[in-house]
Amino acid sequence: MIKKSFVLLSFILLIAGCATSEEKSIQDIEKSIQESGNVNIQIIEPEGFEVSVASVLGQPGGQKNREVRIGFDNKVSDSKLMSEDEIEDKEDQLNIDYIYGPYSDNPNFELILTSESMQTLIDPNLNFEPKTISDSTVLYQERPADNLLIVQYPYEGGVIRLDATLSDDVSKEDVWGYVEELLGEYKSLMD
Numbered sequence: 001m002i003k004k005s006f007v008l009l010s011f012i013l014l015i016a017g018c019a020t021s022e023e024k025s026i027q028d029i030e031k032s033i034q035e036s037g038n039v040n041i042q043i044i045e046p047e048g049f050e051v052s053v054a055s056v057l058g059q060p061g062g063q064k065n066r067e068v069r070i071g072f073d074n075k076v077s078d079s080k081l082m083s084e085d086e087i088e089d090k091e092d093q094l095n096i097d098y099i100y101g102p103y104s105d106n107p108n109f110e111l112i113l114t115s116e117s118m119q120t121l122i123d124p125n126l127n128f129e130p131k132t133i134s135d136s137t138v139l140y141q142e143r144p145a146d147n148l149l150i151v152q153y154p155y156e157g158g159v160i161r162l163d164a165t166l167s168d169d170v171s172k173e174d175v176w177g178y179v180e181e182l183l184g185e186y187k188s189l190m191d
Contacts, residue, residue: 025100029054029070032099039068039113044185046109046178052076053102058095067114071107074169079103108170109178115158128152133176134183149175155186 026043029051034040036056045051052073057066073079082090082102091097128139128150138153149172152161162182164175 026051029100033068033070036097036099041068041113042185043070044178044181046072046174046181049074049108050076051100052079052107053098054100055102056097056099058097066116067112070111071102072109072111073103073107076103106165108165108167109175110163111182112161112163113155113158114161133180134187136183136187138179138183151175151179153183160186 026045030041030043033054033056043051043054049072051070053069053071055069057069080103087098087102090102128141130137131140132138136153138151140149140151142149147166149164149166150161151164152159154160160182162175162179164170164178166172166175
């Protein structure tokens, strides 16, 4: 009887721990990004997607706050976390610090906050077009060969960029809906 009670109690604690850790995980990721990347951000998950990777890319010489990347995937629960050796190799090769994951190298959505200026990020030979959403102008580019839709807009101190891989799971309408949600939440960061 004692053994059954212990197993039941352990199971209840495990379930309770899982329920709260998922809620805390976004807050923990935000806090870690703030500490590692010196960026105060509220993570907004696209509907039906969850964080699969979060990282901070440093500048040569060990300076932080060059770039924060947050990837979202709709199949994180089916994905396997990279091994510690793989993570360490990538961190060393790319001068990157993983805050969470990575569960996926190719997330459906990737939100990138960079301290670089919009002019530095946009190659004049590429065709970015303006689009007005919620009284804000964003620049976007469709890359049909890569099934990619890129949207970027300036914020105080840099650029927010969203790379979305279009598929059966992610439509252009999904991307523009998410961009509108981001613009509403991040309006205070924008010029």
